Amino acid sequence: MRALFPGSFDPVTPGHQDVLRRASQLFDDVVVCVMFNASKTGRLPVAERLERLRAAAEGLTNVTVDSHTGGLLVDYCREAVIDVVVRGVRDAKDLDYEMPMARMNHELAGVETFFIPADPALAHVSSSLVTAMGRYAGGSV
Secondary structure, eight states: OEEEEEEOOTTOOHHHHHHHHHHHHHSSEEEEEEEOOTTSOOOSOHHHHHHHHHHHTTTOTTEEEEEEOSSOHHHHHHHHTOOEEEEEEOSHHHHHHHHHHHHHHHHHHOOEEEEEEOOTTTTTOOHHHHHHHHHHTTSOO
8 A cells, every 4th residue: 555645844854754664664655745835935945855855764665755846635646546645643733733634635535644643752843843943053954
């Protein structure tokens, strides 16, 4: 079974890497894909995000890295013959955000959503927090 792990990955966090590793153990093939999110302002160029995802996926032989910035997630799933979307959730707020999208993806294309709860040691980490810390420390994300 093929699964899609979509996200903005701006930047890739240890939590993303953990969800990706765990998904790779559950599914035959996993496509981790940079997607466009209209509610987020991209900080890193897509090419850099892809490079970081490739590094995060190193050693995961059943993982491929891709991007899809011009269309719906369900369109990508149809084209790539993917029936399951993997989403990491840190807390109830994440689940509340993800549930309507999961229902819509199922309604539009029969795509199921598989939620992987965040490792408690990483649940406090978000891309926004990583970016803010990088700026505060004077470095890059």
